Each structure stands twice: as C-alpha cells, then as structure tokens.
Amino acid sequence: xxxxxxxxxxxxxxxxxxxxxGRLRRLGPGRAIPGGRLAGPLLxxxxxxAASAAGVLDDRILPAPWTIWHTTTDLISSGRLQDNLLTSLxxxxxxxxxxxxxxLVLALISGLSRTGxxxxxxxxxxxxxxxxxxxxxLMILWLGxxxxxxxxxxxxxxxxxxxxxxxxxxxxxxxxxVELAEVLRLSRTRFLRSVVFPAALPGFLTGLRLxxxxxxxxxxxxxxxxxxxxxxxxxxxxxxxxxxxIIIVGLIVYGVFGLASxxxxxxxxxxxxxxxxxxxx
Amino acid sequence: xxxxVGQLTTAVEVRDLVRRFGERTVLDHLDLTIPAGQFVALLxxxxxxxxxxxxxxxxxxxxADGSGDLRVPHQVSVAFQDARLLPWLRVLDNVILGLDDExxxxxxxxxxxxxxxxRAWPGQLSGGEAQRAALARSLVWEPQLLLAxxxxxxxxxxxxxxxxxxxxxxxxxxxxxxxxxxxxVDEAVLLADRVLVLTDGRVxxxxxxELDAPRSHGDPRFIxxxxxxxxxxxxxxxxxxxxRP
Numbered sequence: 001x002x003x004x005x006x007x008x009x010x011x012x013x014x015x016x017x018x019x020x021x022g023r024l025r026r027l028g029p030g031r032a033i034p035g036g037r038l039a040g041p042l043l044x045x046x047x048x049x050a051a052s053a054a055g056v057l058d059d060r061i062l063p064a065p066w067t068i069w070h071t072t073t074d075l076i077s078s079g080r081l082q083d084n085l086l087t088s089l090x091x092x093x094x095x096x097x098x099x100x101x102x103x104l105v106l107a108l109i110s111g112l113s114r115t116g117x118x119x120x121x122x123x124x125x126x127x128x129x130x131x132x133x134x135x136x137x138l139m140i141l142w143l144g145x146x147x148x149x150x151x152x153x154x155x156x157x158x159x160x161x162x163x164x165x166x167x168x169x170x171x172x173x174x175x176x177x178v179e180l181a182e183v184l185r186l187s188r189t190r191f192l193r194s195v196v197f198p199a200a201l202p203g204f205l206t207g208l209r210l211x212x213x214x215x216x217x218x219x220x221x222x223x224x225x226x227x228x229x230x231x232x233x234x235x236x237x238x239x240x241x242x243x244x245x246i247i248i249v250g251l252i253v254y255g256v257f258g259l260a261s262x263x264x265x266x267x268x269x270x271x272x273x274x275x276x277x278x279x280x281x
Numbered sequence: 282x283x284x285x286v287g288q289l290t291t292a293v294e295v296r297d298l299v300r301r302f303g304e305r306t307v308l309d310h311l312d313l314t315i316p317a318g319q320f321v322a323l324l325x326x327x328x329x330x331x332x333x334x335x336x337x338x339x340x341x342x343x344x345a346d347g348s349g350d351l352r353v354p355h356q357v358s359v360a361f362q363d364a365r366l367l368p369w370l371r372v373l374d375n376v377i378l379g380l381d382d383e384x385x386x387x388x389x390x391x392x393x394x395x396x397x398x399x400r401a402w403p404g405q406l407s408g409g410e411a412q413r414a415a416l417a418r419s420l421v422w423e424p425q426l427l428l429a430x431x432x433x434x435x436x437x438x439x440x441x442x443x444x445x446x447x448x449x450x451x452x453x454x455x456x457x458x459x460x461x462x463x464x465x466v467d468e469a470v471l472l473a474d475r476v477l478v479l480t481d482g483r484v485x486x487x488x489x490x491e492l493d494a495p496r497s498h499g500d501p502r503f504i505x506x507x508x509x510x511x512x513x514x515x516x517x518x519x520x521x522x523x524x525r526p
Contacts, residue, residue, distance in 0.1 A: 183359045184379040198369040275369045275402045
C-alpha cells in the first residue's frame with residue numbers, strides 16, 4: 001500500500017509582492033501642458049507691465065507696454081508702419097523668390113547630373129564659406145545702394161541653404177529605391193517624379209525653413225545700413241531721435257513676421273509630407 | 282513562324298556565367314536552365330553567390346566584372362528581402378508604379394488579401410502586409426519569371442508560414458517560373474519543385490522535390506530531402522557543423 005504523506009516543505013521566505021501600478025518613478029518630462037508655451041512670454045509681459053507701472057523702468061530705456069501700443073496705433077494711423085512694412089516685405093519677398101529659384105535650379109543641376117555637380121557644386125560650396133552679409137560692400141560698389149543690391153544680398157542668403165539641403169538629399173537618395181525603379185523599368189522622367197523628388201522633399205523643406213529665417217536676418221541688416229525706407233530704416237531713425245518705443249514696435253513686427261513665415265513653411269511641410277505623419281503616431 | 286510565341290518553354294537559360302568581385306570569383310562558369318513555370322529554390326552558404334546570380338538575372342549588376350550568356354523572359358519581376366515600398370506613395374500607387382493600371386492593381390491587392398488597404402501609407406502596414414503588397418507589385422506585371430531574394434527573411438515565423446501558403450497559391454494560379462533565394466532549407470523543400478545548392482560558384486546539387494501537396498514537415502521523404510540538402514550545405518542534420526573539406 002502506498003501512502004502519500006504530505007510533508008511541510010520548508011519554503012524560502014518569498015519576497016512580498018508589490019503593487020505593479022506606478023511602481024516605477026517616471027523619468028520622462030510627462031505630458032505637455034496645453035498652451036503652455038504661451039506661459040513664459042505672458043509672464044515676461046506681466047513683469048514688464050508691473051515694473052513700468054511701479055516706475056522702476058525708465059521710459060527712455062524700455063517704454064511701458066501701453067506706450068508701445070499707442071505708438072503702434074499712431075504709426076498705423078499715420079500710415080508710416082504700413083508704408084515701411086510694405087517696402088520691407090517687397091524686398092524680402094523679391095529676394096526670397098530669386099534666391100529660392102536660384103538655389104533650387106542649381107541644386108537640380110548638380111544633384112541630377114555628374115557634369116552639373118562638377119561645375120556647380122564647387123563654386124557654391126566656396127560661396128557658402130563667405131557669409132552673404134560680408135558681400136555687402138562689394139555689392140554696393142557693383143550695384144549701387146538702390147533696391148538691386150538689397151534684393152541680391154537677400155537672394156544669396158536664401159539660395160545657399162536651399163541649395164545645400166536640396167542637393168544633399170538629391171544625391172543621398174537610397175540606392176534601394178534606385179534599384180526598384182530600375183527593376184520596374186521606370187522612365188527617367190517617371191523616376192524623377194515618383195522617386196527622386198519625393199525623396200528629396202524633406203531636405204528641401206529643411207532648406208526652406210532655414211532660408212526663411214535667413215531672409216529676415218539679411219533684411220534687418222541691410223535696412224539698417226543703407227536704406228531710406230523699410231522697417232529697419234524706421235528703427236534706425238528712431239535710434240537717432242531716441243524713440244525707443246518705435247524701435248520696440250519694429251522688433252515686434254520682425255518677430256511676428258519671422259514667426260508667421262516659419263509657421264507657414266512648417267504647415268506646408270506637414271501637408272506635403274503627410275505620409276511621414278503616420279509613422280510617428 | 283515560331284510556334285511558341287507567347288508560350289515560353291524555357292524561362293531562364295544561363296551558360297558559362299562568370300562574376301568576379303576583385304580577386305574573388307563568385308560565379309564560376311555556372312550553367313542553369315529553368316523551364317517555364319518551374320519553382321526553383323536556390324540555397325547556399327552566405328557568400329556563395331546566391332544573390333549575385335539573382336542580381337545578374339534581374340539585370341541589376343551594371344558594373345559587374347564577368348562574362349557569360351544570360352537569357353530571361355521579357356517580363357521579369359523582382360521581390361526584395363525588404364518590401365521596398367516607397368513611403369510617399371499610397372499602397373495602390375506603389376503596386377501600380379510604372380504600370381498605372383488601377384484596376385489590375387486593385388485585383389492584385391485583393392489577391393494578396395489587402396483589399397481595402399489601397400489608400401493606406403506603407404508606414405501603416407505591418408511587415409507581413411508590406412511584403413504582401415510587394416508581392417502584389419510583382420504580380421501586376423504578370424511576370425514569366427519571378428526573382429525573389431529571401432522575401433520572407435525579415436518576417437516572424439507565423440507570418441512566414443502564411444506567406445508560404447500565399448506564395449504557393451499565387452504561383453499555382455499564375456504559373457511564373459520562380460527563382461527563390463533562401464537560406465531556409467525547410468522553406469525550399471516546402472515550396473519548390475527543384476532545389477539548387479550553390480557551391481564554389483556553381484550548381485553543386487540539383488535536386489527535384491517530388492512531394493505531393495500539401496507538403497508536410499513530418500513526411501519521411503521531406504525529412505530525407507532536408508537532410509540531403511543540409512549535408513550539401515555542410516551542416517550535420519543532428520546539429521553541429523562538419524569540418525569543411
């Protein structure tokens with residue numbers, strides 16, 4: 001007869017279980033606060049207003065926010081702000097258009113043919129090592145101090161980032177996609193349209209964002225050196241008359257347009273690269 | 282007029298094919314004939330020249346150093362190890378890239394079980410789905426020869442089994458000749474009419490697989506084929522590697 005005897009087995013003391021939920025310390029920054037990015041700027045404006053109201057801030061150094069507001073409405077009602085803004089926008093727009101076209105055409109020439117690369121890439125890389133703003137004296141000698149030189153300086157500053165980024169992504173195309181196109185016997189035109197250009201688009205858009213920022217930068221510098229109109233000129237004059245409120249208005253205008261143009265380019269990017277959006281989510 | 286216009290009898294004809302990379306001869310006077318509609322699996326150790334042969338047949342070795350005579354049908358499709366879908370084209374546009382026949386694209390997608398995913402972006406597909414879309418892209422061309430370079434190599438085991446069934450089904454229906462490069466002996470025996478082993482740049486073993494469908498891993502003849510092929514690859518079936526001669 002077999003007998004089963006259940007003997008108490010000495011079990012090693014098991015470590016007590018701990019609740020799994022929330023057991024680990026969260027090290028990431030956590031979820032973003034909705035509208036949180038506005039908090040910093042609002043805080044600064046609030047401190048600024050408080051300091052002005054308390055009389056701590058000298059009006060000649062930094063006028064109160066409401067002074068700025070009145071100056072802005074005055075400048076608008078006299079038409080001075082619009083006139084100067086229009087001139088500035090025309091310069092920036094014209095220079096941007098020329099620069100974009102030149103950068104893109106050169107990038108295509110050197111990105112799509114080896115001959116083109118041999119001819120174009122060297123000179124552009126050379127030009128890249130000379131800051132566009134450094135060319136101002138030469139351009140004034142060549143083109144005079146009219147609109148021509150301003151547009152050329154802006155265009156040069158725009159063309160370079162467009163060229164660099166577009167060219168890099170054109171020549172950096174994934175070999176696997178080239179093979180695929182060969183296997184599918186795509187025509188050269190079709191290959192460019194369906195494979196090369198879409199592949200280069202993210203690079204081009206990066207260049208575009210840099211170019212937009214760059215065009216505002218060139219504009220600011222040019223208008224303060226040699227101009228008789230434009231936002232920069234308005235600010236330069238204000239400096240001579242000690243009108244710090246007008247300078248602040250000019251800075252705000254630059255900031256608003258810089259921000260708006262960057263947002264516009266990002267929006268364009270989001271739309272044309274909609275296939276990328278699905279990867280992250 | 283030739284009687285066999287449009288009705289191929291031979292899908293691949295390779296004579297004296299030599300391919301070199303620098304000093305190393307990868308394919309050494311290789312001969313190979315594949316009849317129309319035959320499913321051939323190509324095994325070989327890594328570096329044995331499997332992919333080199335496939336790329337030569339696909340016409341992808343532009344700058345290769347070598348000689349020989351290669352004949353392939355007019356309509357050749359290639360399936361790569363990665364699905365190689367263009368991420369900026371929707372699935373349907375990927376499938377009909379270069380062909381531009383939406384109706385046939387939809388049919389092909391339905392055939393591989395992706396009906397309804399025409400408008401999806403490749404980034405939204407799973408690995409198996411992407412490889413099925415790639416298969417559909419190969420099929421829309423109605424190829425007489427399908428060259429496949431380890432198309433299931435990157436898939437998980439379960440997806441791979443499903444893909445085997447799908448590929449067998451599609452080949453039975455469309456009857457292209459197939460050259461499937463693989464390192465998986467089981468996959469070769471499971472799918473192919475004929476298994477080749479590349480050794481020293483030539484076809485070392487040429488084995489006809491005479492098993493009825495559906496093939497099963499447990500079939501004693503399956504096991505015999507498997508062991509023969511493993512031995513030809515220098516792997517002892519009981520595990521362990523024999524010293525190379």
